[in-house]
Amino acid sequence: MKQEVKKIVIFGESQLASLAHFYFKHDSPHEVVAFTVDRDYLNSKEHEGLPIVAFEEVEDHFPPSEYSMFLPISFKKMSHLRRDKYEAAKAKGYHLASYVSSKATTWPDLDIGDNCFIFEDNTIQPFVKIGNNCVLWSGNHIGHHTTIKDHVFITSHVVISGACTIEEHCFFGVNATIRDETTIAEATLVGMGAIITKDTKPGDIHLGQSSKIMAKKSMDLDSISHKSKG
Structure with a gap:
């Protein structure tokens, strides 16, 4: 079935955001047109050669009636941070690709x-x-x-x-x-x-092949990393 071609705004300017841009560019019919980040992290005007705008006002530049969004955000806090931004984008009215x-x-x-x-x-x-x-x-x-x-x-x-x-x-x-x-x-x-x-x-x-269960709970961890302690 032929996909509807979408113009997409990607959230973030991390390595994940750059990966998402690469995959959409080389392996989808869709077109990435811009990036967006929270205003406090807006330190430049472009990323990957495309404009980058504050998330707080993204709908003024790229209205959800005409653009979709993609949010490639990491697993921090057991993906609750990704969920929060996902829900914020949905609340703005965006279709999420x-x-x-x-x-x-x-x-x-x-x-x-x-x-x-x-x-x-x-x-x-x-x-x-x-x-x-x-x-x-x-x-x-x-x-x-x-x-x-x-x-x-x-x-x-x-x-x-x-x-x-x-x-x-x-x-x-x-x-x-x-x-x-x-x-x-x-x-x-x-x-x-x-x-x-x-x-x-x-x-x-x-943890490990014995599936040892730690005393901590997953949401108590600040990071999921091989560099984390305890």
């Missing part, structure tokens, strides 16, 4: 929400449902009949087996593995290389 790489393996009628960023080499099997505002970095396997709810961030080479349920605000580190028919509760942080064989509890942090 999604990007699905042509180099991802998908099937017709992929059930996907808005403002999703699906990178190359993802294998998304039949009957998968992906909610709004999700990021799937490159090289993941999403098994059949799995449901991924809103505001989820999946890094790379994650295996989510068939018929799993991924609740909102979950994060999956590189090479994590989830057993089939498992429910990953809201805001679960699945660390790099973790193997999950049973349902999790909201906010839990699972």
Whole structure:
């Protein structure tokens, strides 16, 4: 089915924003026309050769009746920061575009929400449902009949087996593995290389192949990084 060509404003001037610009430019029918950031972070007039304007007044320059928006924001605070800006853009009336790489393996009628960023080499099997505002970095396997709810961030080479349920605000580190028919509760942080064989509890942090559960909750972390302590 032929896609409707959209003119898109990208939020941010980070590496993620530059990646989004690259993918839309080289692998979509859409046209990126500008960037936007919060006024406090507006330090230049252009990014990637395109104008950049304050988010507080973006609709004055690029009205939502004529332009769509894409918000490639990181997983900080278990993607709550991305959710806040997602909701702010929706409140302004913007349609939020999604990007699905042509180099991802998908099937017709992929059930996907808005403002999703699906990178190359993802294998998304039949009957998968992906909610709004999700990021799937490159090289993941999403098994059949799995449901991924809103505001989820999946890094790379994650295996989510068939018929799993991924609740909102979950994060999956590189090479994590989830057993089939498992429910990953809201805001679960699945660390790099973790193997999950049973349902999790909201906010839990699972580390390593033994899936050690930390005493902290995921929302207590300031950062999700290999440089973080404790």
